[in-house]
Amino acid sequence: MARRRPGSVVSFTVVVVTWNGAQWIDNCLQSILNQENDPNIILVDNGSSDDTVERANRILEDNGSKAGSSTILRLNRNLGFPTGANRGMAAALKADPDLIGILLLNQDAHLEPGALHAFSRFMEKNSKAGALGARILYPDRTSLQHAGGYLEHPRMVGLHFGHHEPVDEEKFSEAREVDYVTGAAMMLRAECLRDLGLFEELFSPGYYEDVELCQRFIHNEWSVWYVPEATVIHAESTSFSDRDLRLRLSHRNRLIFALPHFLKAATAEKFLNAESHFLINDAHHDEVRAISGAALDVLILLPAAINARIGKTHIDTEGKDQVRQVLVSLRDACRKILTPSPNKGQ
Structure with a gap:
């Protein structure tokens, strides 16, 4: 019309x-x-x-x-x-x-x-x-x-x-x-x-x-x-009434946006250090879960995400491995926080 x-x-x-x-x-x-x-x-x-x-x-x-x-x-x-x-x-x-x-x-x-x-x-x-x-x-x-x-x-x-x-x-x-x-x-x-x-x-x-x-x-x-x-x-955020979904989507897309910064070891290290500090000191468990899920989502979407944010012609195999390792390391950091220590409470 x-x-x-x-x-x-x-x-x-x-x-x-x-x-x-x-x-x-x-x-x-x-x-x-x-x-x-x-x-x-x-x-x-x-x-x-x-x-x-x-x-x-x-x-x-x-x-x-x-x-x-x-x-x-x-x-x-x-x-x-x-x-x-x-x-x-x-x-x-x-x-x-x-x-x-x-x-x-x-x-x-x-x-x-x-x-x-x-x-x-x-x-x-x-x-x-x-x-x-x-x-x-x-x-x-x-x-x-x-x-x-x-x-x-x-x-x-x-x-x-x-x-x-x-x-x-x-x-x-x-x-x-x-x-x-x-x-x-x-x-x-x-x-x-x-x-x-x-x-x-x-x-x-x-x-x-x-x-x-x-x-x-x-x-x-x-x-x-x-x-x-x-x-x-x-009104703000009326399209996403589910807070857990909202957190996961927001962090997923933040990670996709950040992908070019994972290519250099120095900036990747700074990113992971800052994420670890946030996860340990500032994040509630529901946000840790959201970030863990977001990292997994980006790993699944990685070929498309790299193409969108970096471009096929601007990254080699070593670069792809570097990006993947940052996401794996982030997910591991989340899992350590979410998984109770076997000795906890003993």
């Missing part, structure tokens, strides 16, 4: 990936339709079993005069956020060769007034800005969820600036360059996507696809920015 407002000229498209999001989709779409920029909207539904699509259809039909165009792409099953987002972004890039930017917005998020205008203005003034992130608040509007992201080395953990800090914290009131911005509300320059590609789909169903894409932009001399004038309200 596709609709276009007569005479509309649009430079931005908003892509929303949905899955059983009926309780959120009204607010999400209405917040887009209320933006002054009149963006195109592409909704990609990942095989919802509720009435998400029907509700979306109704909202878009009732508000056709407020959007550039609206399209709903229905997938037969849940392919995960990165793959669903790629379908939407590919459709947007194909439909408009003059497209300037694509805003990814989670189904459980909504834009505050002026957010899209703030993004578009910043992108226009900063020609090397490849990705922009919003000031994201929790639904209570009293605390920050995200004010840009940074990588904690050497474990390669993606963390949020401002997480749970007061919403009026002065230090988060200025735009600044960051390591990454979250895919929950992420403006991407179309030129970058055409030149450098979309999300790596191996990260499906989600986590770290946004980190990897931003780092890809940065490594190709584009910049990633936090833009506080763009405000978004986000």
Whole structure:
């Protein structure tokens, strides 16, 4: 289904990936339709079993005069956020060769007034800005969820600036360059996507696809920015209600993202030392189990993971063995913690 407002000229498209999001989709779409920029909207539904699509259809039909165009792409099953987002972004890039930017917005998020205008203005003034992130608040509007992201080395953990800090914290009131911005509300320059590609789909169903894409932009001399004038309200992690699954997926994708750092013995050693310290001193047993399972998952996926993160032509047999050994060592460290000592309690 596709609709276009007569005479509309649009430079931005908003892509929303949905899955059983009926309780959120009204607010999400209405917040887009209320933006002054009149963006195109592409909704990609990942095989919802509720009435998400029907509700979306109704909202878009009732508000056709407020959007550039609206399209709903229905997938037969849940392919995960990165793959669903790629379908939407590919459709947007194909439909408009003059497209300037694509805003990814989670189904459980909504834009505050002026957010899209703030993004578009910043992108226009900063020609090397490849990705922009919003000031994201929790639904209570009293605390920050995200004010840009940074990588904690050497474990390669993606963390949020401002997480749970007061919403009026002065230090988060200025735009600044960051390591990454979250895919929950992420403006991407179309030129970058055409030149450098979309999300790596191996990260499906989600986590770290946004980190990897931003780092890809940065490594190709584009910049990633936090833009506080763009405000978004986000429920956070409603797609993964199972905490154990969420932990395992997050660590699996963190390890996939970190693979290139395992090629050199020095950085691999630093990684393993930091992981061991975390496992022994900071991790609860459920997280140790999650990391152990994640390492196993990556070992099973290793050929595809190496191809995605390193490339077949950039690694030899010795390099593959080095990467494999890091994952095996990490799994062994987890098992030592999880397996009770035979002498314990005697």
